Amino acid sequence: MKTIYIVILGIFLTNIVNAEEHLTPTAPQEYLNMKNPIQESEIDEQFLKQVGRLYKRKCSKCHGFEGDGKGYYAKTIEIKPAAFSIPNYMAGRKDGQLFWIMMSGSEGTEMVPVGPGTDINLSEEQMWQLIIYLRKKFTK
Ligand code: HEC
Numbered sequence: 001m002k003t004i005y006i007v008i009l010g011i012f013l014t015n016i017v018n019a020e021e022h023l024t025p026t027a028p029q030e031y032l033n034m035k036n037p038i039q040e041s042e043i044d045e046q047f048l049k050q051v052g053r054l055y056k057r058k059c060s061k062c063h064g065f066e067g068d069g070k071g072y073y074a075k076t077i078e079i080k081p082a083a084f085s086i087p088n089y090m091a092g093r094k095d096g097q098l099f100w101i102m103m104s105g106s107e108g109t110e111m112v113p114v115g116p117g118t119d120i121n122l123s124e125e126q127m128w129q130l131i132i133y134l135r136k137k138f139t140k
Contacts (some may be wrong), residue, residue: 022079025107027100036128043129043132051126052132058120059130062110067108079109084138091139097132102127 010113026032056065062081063071084090104120105113114120115127122130 022109024082024101025077027094030098031096031103032094034094034099036095036099036131037125038128038132043136047129048133048136050108052137053131054122054126055130055133056067058114058122073110077110081108081111084134085139085140088140089138090135095128099127102130107126 005114031117042115061067061071063084064070064081067084069081071081074080074081082089103110103113103115105111112118112120114122116123
């Protein structure tokens, strides 16, 4: 009987340690070199409204309406969603890094690939648009 408790405790502790040690993986160099094809001239209120709707539908349950990583679903998952609104968070990440995670997901976390052909099936253009949105709305 005792062994069972020890095993359960062990699993519990391992989970805590794993969650704390988790670092979001870094994209391969070819992604880091990518440039966002969206032009500054395309970005206006209308653009942000439209992309905002996409963000709310597909991302906010984890990343939160305010980009703070506190969507309702975030409570239930172990490795927490990126909090874009942490000071300097966005500045510390290249567009290609954000694009790569959206394209490939982050293994072992709830961040699944969201690009073309996935369940979410965003186009590459939509992903670049979302990156603009994250920067404009959540950079602190
Ligand atoms: C089911 C929860 C969930 C949903 C929905 C979700 N994400 Fe994530 N996201 C995560 C988690 C968890 C991480 C952290 C991954 C890590 O640290 O390895 C993450 C990380 C990211 C990152 C990585 C940032 C970095 O530091 O490199 C980006 C960008 C991102 N998500 C964008 C999005 C976008 C855009 C959407 C909507 C299309 C979305 N996510 C939907 C859970 C989610």
